[in-house]
Amino acid sequence: MPVLLAPERAPLLSQLLKAIPGGLVQKVVPGTGQFSDPIVAGLGALPAAGQHEASFIVHPKYLEQLAITKAAAVIVLPEIDELLSQAPVQPAYARVVCKHPYLLYARIAQWFDWARQPAREISVHPSAVVDPTAILASSVTVGPLAVIGARCVIDAMVQIGAGTVLGADVKVGASCVIHPRVAIYDGVQIGARVIVHSGAVLGADGFGFAPDPSLAKGAWGKIPQLGGLVIGNDVEIGANTTIDRGALENTVIEDGVKLDNQIMIAHNCRIGTHTAIAACTAVAGSTTIGARCTIAGAAGIAGHLTICDDVFVSGGTGITTDVTEPGRYTGVFPFATHSEWQRNAAVISQLSVMRKRLRKLERE
């Protein structure tokens, strides 16, 4: 559905593929008629793509969508191409044969995302409030009503969105995109090519309190959070995600980490390179997560744990001890109809008794 370029500005398929880096394409099978080297003005899902759009198929289970698509070109796996080449009637669309169709789709999407951008005006909007001691590269764009605090250092090509607030002494590396309405506390350090979505809060105080009975029975005294927050290169941080600064040392997000929306990373955590965490997951304080982990949505990782590299945590799973072996870990109560759940959940409170009774029977 999203036609991204007017057809008269759009490339031919052959031109488009020439512009895509990486040598991913094995071969192109021309389509029929107008689709022998079609205009590609955008990308669409198989069922929705129109005659000026390319699409892709990553799995044979979607083959029936292929039968009905109106797309001009489809990226296909070699094995699907082989299937199609043996069909009695050849499909109208052109076939782009590729071992990694999802990656090729990503690269084409990146190309369209770049091609559709209007030339960006490089300017600091006059309504933005930039402290005179802040240092901005000349190619930095600052949106309306953004605030940049004292002694910030903003590197080349950075875009700061409308209404975003940077405290004092914040460092932002080259080519970062900070979307509107982000809050970044004092002293946070951000690498290059980082994307931060709206509503994210970076470097707020960790949750640190010491019981202080001198104030009142049960009262808590605040532990000032003196550490910082350091974010590597190529990180993406989703909307309304929060990452707290460290209590004494730094909270660290390593290179290439991808964080979805509404994630909570507590103080003193370290998230390893290329780890991806889906929405609404919470990581409690002082936990270290290794490299290349995948944490699915709404998971919870307790505090003071170490999770090794290459761990996959399923959605909704709570991790409560160290994980020392790569692999997939899960722990969710299976859902059922409410009445079935009532029957079975009631037995949970008797499990240890049931085990004893079972043992007793076995001994008899």
Place this chain on the structure above:
Amino acid sequence: MPVLLAPERAPLLSQLLKAIPGGLVQKVVPGTGQFSDPIVAGLGALPAAGQHEASFIVHPKYLEQLAITKAAAVIVLPEIDELLSQAPVQPAYARVVCKHPYLLYARIAQWFDWARQPAREISVHPSAVVDPTAILASSVTVGPLAVIGARCVIDAMVQIGAGTVLGADVKVGASCVIHPRVAIYDGVQIGARVIVHSGAVLGADGFGFAPDPSLAKGAWGKIPQLGGLVIGNDVEIGANTTIDRGALENTVIEDGVKLDNQIMIAHNCRIGTHTAIAACTAVAGSTTIGARCTIAGAAGIAGHLTICDDVFVSGGTGITTDVTEPGRYTGVFPFATHSEWQRNAAVISQLSVMRKRLRKLERE
């Protein structure tokens, strides 16, 4: 407790009920003394309502609160009215008899909410930054330091709160209320009479990445999110809720959907008409939820699922497969004292073995 109007500006009960649409009231039983047709200056809960306030009772289990209330008038079910009419001493308060007391209370609250509003000044605050290419109906109110991007179209009677940021090409239908500090990304389309609370982020990028080993082992390449976000009429969106734009096609929130705070709706989802979702629920990508569903708080719906119409998901429940039958679904681990939990949870890891041992005993 909330007296919303000064008593001298407040209506008599009879005047108030005349102003409420819908023919909900069956009859009014006058109270005693000053409450024969009392002044109603506000609404209160039964235990807290004062002599200038109306209250309501939706269930006989609250009858004892009725004995002590100081309210001037109480909305009651017909069966409660009958009980009361047979009592030896008639209560002081007036009784408004109605089959749907909760709905009548909602309508009276709506009346007071309207009556207490000061006349709203229609104006674009001089500190707001409105792109000259944006089109605002003359009855639009824009708060201080709001930002409205290029080519936005804002329909009649819309209120945009202070510090809210609209990207480019955003459409907002008539009579919407966008509260302060909302972020709306480029191209988001919003229907009429939609309410968006502070901190909501609409149309941020979905979480889309393709493994790209050419960058580094385990590295992710960004998939630009080229789809949009379309929100129907009469939707309400809670504080700090995030709804992502689609990857290729649109994320769609249909008419009448009500979303509480801190909800996450991932890219490519479709939420059906009049579905209500309570706080902190997460819906993963490409999931379709039917019409008139109720999802309680902190639930999680996995991605690529279809939930049919009229499904009720209990709080904290994780839905991991399609739901094809209306009804209530639940799946939470029942809580207990920690020591009891320790005893019983330990048995979980032996359940499949226990089942085998049980079978063996049965065969013997």
Place this chain on the structure above:
Amino acid sequence: MPVLLAPERAPLLSQLLKAIPGGLVQKVVPGTGQFSDPIVAGLGALPAAGQHEASFIVHPKYLEQLAITKAAAVIVLPEIDELLSQAPVQPAYARVVCKHPYLLYARIAQWFDWARQPAREISVHPSAVVDPTAILASSVTVGPLAVIGARCVIDAMVQIGAGTVLGADVKVGASCVIHPRVAIYDGVQIGARVIVHSGAVLGADGFGFAPDPSLAKGAWGKIPQLGGLVIGNDVEIGANTTIDRGALENTVIEDGVKLDNQIMIAHNCRIGTHTAIAACTAVAGSTTIGARCTIAGAAGIAGHLTICDDVFVSGGTGITTDVTEPGRYTGVFPFATHSEWQRNAAVISQLSVMRKRLRKLERE
């Protein structure tokens, strides 16, 4: 690692301890050489602290870190001091002996946090939009592009961060720190010394709807939220946390409550004094939580419940009934490898049948 003061501005250990209130220190054992009364320019964790920093040890399990620390001084429990005093070689660092090392650390961190602050300029930034009817004490600081609505009353020494929006009739008590980009709705009342972090939304509408079939099948009519939100003294509210206003009466957060990030407190709740709630916990509507409770992260408390004083809820636990006895409560599905989980979770749906089969065997 965080050296907070230049060594030439930093105090000697003896001077520092004199500045700390509370008589917490039992004795000081001088270190060797330059550490007999060392300069203390900051605080660090044991493994990271340098020669100008103090550190602390709260538990004997960290004794091995003590062997390698380079800290100038370490806060130790009396029993650890005794161990050390019997060692053949005395450590280089000075020992500050104290029964409550964590509290002493908190107090020293507070001192450094105060000492490192540059003198704060008291001023209302010219870009802030302050309604002429708002009343601000002369010692109030208002950041750039903040918005303060009509008839707000802001007490002495309050700091309002950049981009924060206060609606009309908001009251903020003395010495509060409202960080940048907070949204506070009309009429919210905040006590003294409250800290609110970025992205928090205070006083948005509760999630209240009445089924209104007159609009459409399954449609919801809005119940205006006429109550308020009252926050006591010494409360801390984390980043992106949301607390809704009451439907009729007030939502109440009592004195000394500490709320972490991304917490959701629904309408009509009351949270008792000194209760601490960790990140991502959700409390549904009309629930009352007692004093001195500790709710760990990602817990969920259902609506219309009463939790008594001194309750500890474990992380990820869903509380679904009243809790009337102090103690620790837990309810999470234990995680395992995915394949183990598959085997055991599948048995959950047969638990009630298994119990019956067990009974039958026992009777035989």
